[in-house]
Amino acid sequence: MLSIAHYLILSLALFTVGVVGVLARRNLIIMLMSVELILNAVNINLVAFSRLHGSVDGQAFAIFVMADAAAEAVVCFSIILVFFRNRGTVRADEMDLLKW
Amino acid sequence: MQTYVLPAIYAVIVILALPLLAGCVLIAERQFRAYLQGRGNSEAVKPGLWEPITEVTKLLMEEDAIPSKADPVVLWAAPVVSLMVVLLAFSVMPIGPAFHLADPNIGLLFIFGIGSLAVHGVVLGGWASNTQNSMTSALGAAAQLIVYGAVTILGVLSALLLSGSLSMKEIAQAQLERGQWFIFYVPVGFAAYFLGSLRITTSASFDSASPGNESDKAFISAYRGFRRCLYLLAGYMNVILVACIATTVFLGGWLRPLAGYRDRFPGTSVELLDVLPAMVMMGAGIYFFWRARRLTVNIRRTGGFLVAGLCVVAAALLLGVLFTSEGFMQGVHGAFWFVLKACAYIYFVFWFRFEFLPAHRDMLSRLEWRMLIPVALVNLITAAVAILTSQDTGLPMRLTTLLATAATLGVAWWLFKNPPEELAAMRAGGE
């Protein structure tokens, strides 16, 4: 009696929490973790629809999303590291060199 | 509900028996090291009958000291994570043809995937104690876990090419179909797995070349009492887990040696080689009886005779099981062979660790990094080429894999002879 609406709502809940995390927190690392949460919500959506249609395409695409998330996490972390070395903090408020 | 009974029994056995076995492995390692160092005959090292339990009691009676400013929740959670990882991995381990908790299609990948969570147990453990030494040593241990985990996976992959399936039961079954154990098809893969497993199992418990429980630089030094007990338990159950994986993937699992040889005794339905387990146990019983006769302390004599008697009873049981149904006999004998092979692997690990590992640790790890991962990768490629060749041209698999092993060893020799500049400088300068 589980319909696909259940999975859509779960994915929506995780997506919402992730967006709140990105918008409302000022710490770069927590913002990055919230982005990972958003990507996971998208994965749940993909896999649920792949199960609905009985094809494996959604799952293969979810694997690519995961690989992409890994690459992105690595690059973002090195950016955060360089920023931390230069500024001593990881708050997004301090990234204001390009502000007018 | 019928299908849940046997897995439930198996789960209860795993949870009850494994900690006891882990304690025995700890005692065995200590005994073995004592014998190899020549002090095996002193009274202080001879174990009592209840030695594993006294070890644990000693740990539980320690004062539960928590470092100041330590994080209480993570301090409790980290050893539990380590233990959970190992226990979960045992759920897909097939001790006999039907004796496992679950047989998912992704069995081996499940073990390695859940095993990758063990890094969290180590890193969080180091972080929770909030001491500088603990944190750095935990990060070092975790880095070692990651790297040597990768090496073991590369080693196992080459055996996986031969079996064609990730399910643990089918890997053991494939060794029956292919005709010999996978260790004879991909010995370099087994060597990679073996060397990787050496380093995985030393990392989580201690941080130096096993100085015992009291190294103050290891990350485990911040843990006292029950939490330390959980970490040590996870560490030694890891040893058993690694041995069980090696047994299933490389050593034939529950298969008898020469499993394809099916000649029977004339007139009965008993196969010739199936009396081997009973003979082994009988031999063990006779040996214990012989040793027990020369002991002087009364309680040890009784203990020795008890063990000898148990071995003889086991031999009788194994012989009796031959005349029951086929499935039951396969199960019991399979369990015997599995346990025997796992014990042999653990023995080999202990011996190798004692003989070769206490070298300069950083030099050793750099040597392994430069040589082990390239050789394991080359082995994977050559094994794949060998399998494809034997499928396409019809050459026997044994020949092609032999050639592949020779090629891999040639590459390893070349790598050894032409090291990168740092390695040559290290070998010339700091030997």
Place this chain on the structure above:
Amino acid sequence: MLNTLFFYFLSAIAVGSAILMVTRRNIAHAAIFLVTALLATAGIFLQLQSEFLFIVQVFLYAGGIMVLFVFAIMLLHLEPAGGLPKFSRPQIVAVTLTLVLGAQILYAVFVGRSSLRLPALQGNISPQNTEAVGDALFHQFIVPFEIASVLLLVAMIGAAVMAKRRV
């Protein structure tokens, strides 16, 4: 029945861990909660009978990316993250906007219940999930597969180059 129970249990853990993650001050605690959220998501994949994706999620996300996060958090020696004090204006605006967005999508899902024909999930998945996914990856999606491997290589090199200390 057991299926539905597992789904609700895992969803509760996932959403609860996610909410706890975005509200922690201590970054390490937030990382731990993200690990539990990812493991619960892996459980959801297993419950959807895609076992290969379950184990890839555990391996890659919880055992790989989160280890990267935890290592970086330990090595950076960050002070406990002060977020802004609670109930500051940007936070209230952010949460409200996001809730409005969520409500819109929820409304779309509910309204479209009849017209989009969101049926119950049938039990018609083949048991050989790993083989099917591998087959799709290497036959249909071989080009994205190779591009993804190049992407990972480039990301590794870029991160290593960027994070080196210039002496």
